[in-house]
Amino acid sequence: MTDLRTTFPTRPESTPAFPKARLRSPLGAWPVLLPALAITGVVVAATGRMRSWPYQEWVQTSAEFHQQNVFTAPIAAAAATYFAGRLLPPSRVFALPSAARAGRQTVAQHLGLLIGVFVAAYLLGLLPLVVVTVSDAEHGGPDIGAMLTGVLGLALATAVGYLVGAVTRTALTAPLSFVLLFGAAVVGSSGDTFSSLAPVLYITPVLGSVQSTPFVVYRLAFLTVCAIAVVWTAVGLLRRHRVSGRFRGAAALLPLLLPAVLAVPPLLSKPALFAYEAEVPQVCRAAGGVEYCVHGGHRSRLDLLVAATDAAVQRYGRPAPFTRVYDEALRGRPVDGTDEWRPEAPDTVLWIPIQPQNPTETRPVQAVYVLSGSGACRRLGDAADPESVRLADDLGGWLAGTVRSHNAFAGLPDSAVRQWIAANVDRIAGCTLTPESLPSR
Amino acid sequence: MTDRAARTGSAPHEALFDRSTEQKRRPYVRIVIDDVRFRYGKKSVLSGVDWVVGTGVTGLLGPNGAGKTTLLSLLVGLEKPDSGVLRFEGATSGAIGFVPQRFSLVGGMRVLDTVAYAAWVNGVDRVDCAVAAVRALAAVRLDDLAAARVRTLSGGQRQRLGVAAALAHEPDLLVLDEPTVGLDPAQRMRLREVIADIGRTRTVLLSTHLIEDISHLCQRVGVLAEGRLVFDGTEAELTDLVDSTPSPGVLGSPFERAYHALVAKLGADRD
Numbered sequence: 167m168t169d170l171r172t173t174f175p176t177r178p179e180s181t182p183a184f185p186k187a188r189l190r191s192p193l194g195a196w197p198v199l200l201p202a203l204a205i206t207g208v209v210v211a212a213t214g215r216m217r218s219w220p221y222q223e224w225v226q227t228s229a230e231f232h233q234q235n236v237f238t239a240p241i242a243a244a245a246a247t248y249f250a251g252r253l254l255p256p257s258r259v260f261a262l263p264s265a266a267r268a269g270r271q272t273v274a275q276h277l278g279l280l281i282g283v284f285v286a287a288y289l290l291g292l293l294p295l296v297v298v299t300v301s302d303a304e305h306g307g308p309d310i311g312a313m314l315t316g317v318l319g320l321a322l323a324t325a326v327g328y329l330v331g332a333v334t335r336t337a338l339t340a341p342l343s344f345v346l347l348f349g350a351a352v353v354g355s356s357g358d359t360f361s362s363l364a365p366v367l368y369i370t371p372v373l374g375s376v377q378s379t380p381f382v383v384y385r386l387a388f389l390t391v392c393a394i395a396v397v398w399t400a401v402g403l404l405r406r407h408r409v410s411g412r413f414r415g416a417a418a419l420l421p422l423l424l425p426a427v428l429a430v431p432p433l434l435s436k437p438a439l440f441a442y443e444a445e446v447p448q449v450c451r452a453a454g455g456v457e458y459c460v461h462g463g464h465r466s467r468l469d470l471l472v473a474a475t476d477a478a479v480q481r482y483g484r485p486a487p488f489t490r491v492y493d494e495a496l497r498g499r500p501v502d503g504t505d506e507w508r509p510e511a512p513d514t515v516l517w518i519p520i521q522p523q524n525p526t527e528t529r530p531v532q533a534v535y536v537l538s539g540s541g542a543c544r545r546l547g548d549a550a551d552p553e554s555v556r557l558a559d560d561l562g563g564w565l566a567g568t569v570r571s572h573n574a575f576a577g578l579p580d581s582a583v584r585q586w587i588a589a590n591v592d593r594i595a596g597c598t599l600t601p602e603s604l605p606s607r
Numbered sequence: 608m609t610d611r612a613a614r615t616g617s618a619p620h621e622a623l624f625d626r627s628t629e630q631k632r633r634p635y636v637r638i639v640i641d642d643v644r645f646r647y648g649k650k651s652v653l654s655g656v657d658w659v660v661g662t663g664v665t666g667l668l669g670p671n672g673a674g675k676t677t678l679l680s681l682l683v684g685l686e687k688p689d690s691g692v693l694r695f696e697g698a699t700s701g702a703i704g705f706v707p708q709r710f711s712l713v714g715g716m717r718v719l720d721t722v723a724y725a726a727w728v729n730g731v732d733r734v735d736c737a738v739a740a741v742r743a744l745a746a747v748r749l750d751d752l753a754a755a756r757v758r759t760l761s762g763g764q765r766q767r768l769g770v771a772a773a774l775a776h777e778p779d780l781l782v783l784d785e786p787t788v789g790l791d792p793a794q795r796m797r798l799r800e801v802i803a804d805i806g807r808t809r810t811v812l813l814s815t816h817l818i819e820d821i822s823h824l825c826q827r828v829g830v831l832a833e834g835r836l837v838f839d840g841t842e843a844e845l846t847d848l849v850d851s852t853p854s855p856g857v858l859g860s861p862f863e864r865a866y867h868a869l870v871a872k873l874g875a876d877r878d
Contacts (some may be wrong), residue, residue, distance in 0.1 A: 187723030187737040192716055252713055259710040259772045260721060264684040264703070266730035266776075 190279050192260075193252055198279065201245035202287035205238045209291025212237070219522035222299040223463060226522070228309035229370040229377070230295060231316030234288070235323065236351040236366045242284045242320055243327030243343040249280060250331025251339060254404065269405040273397060277328055281321045288320050305373070305447065305463030311382040318389040319365025323347050325396040332400045361439055362432035363388060371440045372521055373463045374495030378441040384432060391428055395421040442498020454479050456486060461495035464520045464527075471518060471527040478530035478565045482537045483584035484591070488516040491533070495520060530566055538562035539594040550597050557599040561587075574604055635662035636698045636779040636810040638682065643691030645677055652677045654834040656691070664806035666825035667814040670870055673831045675814040676708065679784050682812070695780065702729065704773030708784040712765060714758030718749060721757060722771045729776035736775075743771040747801045763794025767801055774805065781805060783813040787820055799823050818863040832870060845869065 191198050213230060216222075253276065256263045261272075296308075327343040334342075354364020361367055362384055371377055402418040447462030451469075453476045460468045471491065479486045494517050516536060520527045535541045538561040543550045557574055564575040564583060575583055586605040593599050638660035645653040652674045669675045680686040681693060683705040695703075712721060723740035731739050744750040747767040752760065760768060766786060773781060786802065787795045803824055805811055815821065821828050822842060830838035830845070838845055846865045859867070 187740055188717070188720045189724055189727050189733055189736055192720045192724040193713065194715065194717075194720075255711065257707075257709065257711045259706070259712055259769045260725035260728050262683075262685075262705060262707070262710075264705060265725075265728040266702070267728045272728060 190275065193249065197245065197249055197252070198283050201241050202283045204241050205284055205287040206291040208237050208241065209234050209288060210294065213292065213295045216523075217295055217298045219302075220525060221304060221464075221466060221522050222295075222302040223373045223522060224299060224303050224306040224308055225371050225373055225376060227295055227299040227303070228312045229367070231292060231313040232319055232365040233316070233367065233370060234292065235316055235319040236355070237348075238284075238288055238291075239320055239323035239351060239365070240344040240347040242280070242324045243330070243347040244340040245284070246277075246280050246324045246327030247331040247334075247340040247343040248337040249276060250328045250400075251335065251337030252331075254332050255335040263404070270401050272404060273328075273401045277325060277397060277400075280328065281324050284324055285317055285320055288317070303463065304465055305461065309377065309382075311379075311386060312377050315365055315382065315385045315389060318386065318393065322365075322389050322393045322396065325393050325400070329396050329400045329403075332403050358436055358439060359433065362437055363429050365389065367439065369439070372495065373461055374443055374446060374493075374498055375440040376443055378438050381437045381439055384437060388425065388428055392425040395424045443495075444498075446496055446498055448496060456488065457490045458492075459490070459496060460493035460520060464493055464495060467493075467520050467525070467527045470525075471520070474528055474530045475516075475518075475533045477567065478533045478537060481565050481567070481580065481584075482587060484588055486533070487514070487536060487595075488533075489514045491516045491518055493518055493520045534562040534565045537565055537594075539597050539599070542595055543597040546597050551600075553601060554597050554599045557601070557604070558594070558597060561594070561599075574601070578605060637661055637696040638780065638810070638812065639692070639694040639696060640678075640682075641692040641694070643678075643681060643688045643693060645674075645681060645686065645688050647677075652834055653681075653688075656831070656834070656836050658829055658836045658839060660810065660812055660829070661827065662810055663826040664802060664811040664813065664824050666821040666828040667812060667831060668816070668818075668821060668828055668866060669814075669831035671816070674834045675831055676784055678831065679705070679782050679812070679814055682780075683782055698779040702776055702778040702780075704729075704776065704778035704781040706766075706769045706773045706781075706783045706786055708788065710769050712757045712768065714756065716757050717753070718744065718755050718757060718760070718768060719753040721768060722775050725772035726775035729778075731776050739775045739777070740771075743775040746774055746805060747771045748797075761794065763790050763797055766790060766794070766798055770798075770801060770805070779809060781809060781811045783811065785815055786813060787815065787817060795819075818859065818866060822860065822862060830866065830869060838869060 188194065212234060216226070216230065254261055254272075261268065265272075326347065327340075330339055330343045330346070331337065350364050351366040353360045354366040355368040357368055362381065365385075398421040399419055402421065448459050449462055449465045449468055450457060450459040451472055452458070453472045456476070456479065458468060458472045458475070460471065471493075475491055492515055497517065516532055518527060518532050526532065539558040540555075540562050543555045543558045560574040563569050563573050569576050582605045586603075587594065590599065590603055593603065638658075640656050640658040640660070643653055643656045644651070656674075656678060667675050667678070677686065681688050683703050716724075719737070719740050722743050723736040726736045726739040726743070727733060741750060741753065744753055747770050749764060749767055749771060752764065757765070757768065770781075770783070770786070773783075783802065787798055790798060799820065802811060802813065806824070806826075813820065813824070825842070827839070827841055828845065829836055838848070840848070842862045846861045848865070848869075
């Protein structure tokens with residue numbers, strides 16, 4: 167094509183009244199801005215609870231970058247389908263398949279705009295959480311790989327939606343794209359079978375663990391290949407319209423085989439999602455003969471943990487069956503051979519889950535569970551005598567300092583309960599307490 | 608505002624387009640169609656079309672199913688001929704403007720954006736698209752509706768908007784497939800004026816089944832029947848060629864009668 171500038175007069179600088187054409191978004195601003203606002207709004211709302219946590223963990227904030235795909239990806243996909251469905255039908259006077267820019271340049275312009283705006287909106291929605299994390303996190307930094315999977319996930323969702331619009335040639339299929347992408351998020355979050363293939367995970371890591379490098383690398387590669395294949399297919403579809411009026415859809419869809427092949431290995435052999443943090447900083451303190459240790463990222467929680475747990479141990483009045491209270495975030499750290507992490511901690515190490523969304527360190531839940539015998543009763547399951555279970559729970563309440571009126575230990579002097587505990591240590595540990603064994607009032 | 612605009616008091620963008628200069632610059636394009644054949648599956652649609660389309664507005668007439676739309680599709684690159692050659696002599700850009708018989712628009716889009724975006728899709732540099740759009744809208748006399756939404760346009764205005772979209776990238780050749788179909792007489796007249804104007808500065812090929820379109824617009828006419836070009840000449844030549852003596856029950860102009868007589872004769876020959 168010749169240089170049209172030779173035949174087109176260029177716009178003089180002195181013509182302010184000259185109309186401005188909307189080329190990037192010929193449908194106007196709203197078909198792009200409205201979903202962008204929705205994306206930002208959804209992310210801001212969905213991360214609101216996280217922002218109110220007493221402290222932040224980078225590992226969880228990083229994971230939110232892909233977890234927030236759950237609703238935003240369907241929105242982006244539906245909006246892209248609408249956009250493509252309005253602009254790409256070959257019957258449009260401005261989208262005739264014989265046009266010079268039909269194909270690569272059209273797809274590049276459209277997807278460049280949509281992905282650019284939607285990703286910007288997504289990151290804008292996550293910005294408040296990042297700011298809070300920068301301010302409140304006590305350890306570590308962003309997991310760029312995990313964050314990128316989320317950004318790529320949103321970009322891919324937009325491209326998929328665009329492809330749906332290009333194939334169906336109508337904006338009416340926008341709800342179909344929404345359902346399709348929401349389905350993908352649900353599949354990904356339903357278990358670890360499809361975790362490698364969908365941006366949304368069914369579980370997110372907490373402090374002390376990280377998303378494993380092979381897992382993240384695979385996800386990044388898979389999402390990238392998917393995005394390339396989808397864009398390639400969209401370009402191919404438009405190009406084929408251009409070359410021939412006959413629709414050769416099957417050939418245009420060939421690039422989609424690439425991600426389909428790449429999806430097979432993780433389905434056959436599920437990769438480990440998480441790995442323990444390699445070098446875990448530890449902060450410790452001793453109180454009442456018990457050593458308390460937390461992850462460096464939980465240093466501000468140590469005093470709360472000691473205060474709550476030590477109070478229960480003091481009420482117990484005897485040496486506790488555990489001598490060390492460890493933050494579960496340390497479980498990747500070698501302790502002793504016998505100190506392997508176990509959820510019910512029957513041994514000398516009591517593992518405490520310290521998580522910002524459930525600050526159990528301020529309540530001696532785990533310690534009381536062990537000291538009162540409730541843990542022993544739970545282990546017995548249906549074999550446990552219900553009366554013994556009730557008494558163990560009542561004792562737990564008394565140890566935690568939350569005695570209600572119907573509690574069997576309500577109104578009893580502390581010294582009497584402690585004496586009773588000392589006399590019934592074995593029955594408490596074996597979940598064989600009976601009402602007759604209670605101290606007299 | 609430019610000097611000319613200042614002198615004449617016209618809108619700023621009008622001064623950008625000097626039609627006389629444009630007319631001098633633009634070379635006319637000759638379309639050479641040489642033994643073009645095309646089949647849809649087993650059905651032969653074009654069976655060896657030879658035609659040279661010259662300057663000005665040329666009409667393509669033919670009964671339904673004659674292959675008019677297929678020939679236009681081959682010209683604009685929507686289809687590829689099974690054999691034969693299509694050549695554009697004198698083309699500077701190789702660009703073709705095409706207005707299909709049925710095309711769609713987006714009602715919510717502005718008129719200006721529709722044409723400017725069409726210009727971009729057809730290869731115009733981004734910075735030139737607005738100028739191109741205003742120019743094309745002026746050519747089809749829709750420049751006063753540039754800011755309007757497409758949904759507010761009448762059928763005739765939409766048809767002219769389609770022509771503007773096909774013109775915006777300054778094609779050497781404009782191809783129109785049944786442009787006046789579905790328009791009321793007043794709208795049809797207005798569109799014919801627009802097409803005639805465009806034909807003064809570039810080569811225009813339009814297919815139609817309306818004899819009136821040919822009479823009002825075309826310097827030459829080709830008649831396509833059963834996949835072959837059976838006539839190429841002027842309206843007068845066709846009238847002279849075929850006996851168009853009025854007969855009872857046959858109405859219309861001498862040209863119309865001649866055309867119908869030609870088509871009827873072809874049918875009789877075949878039988």
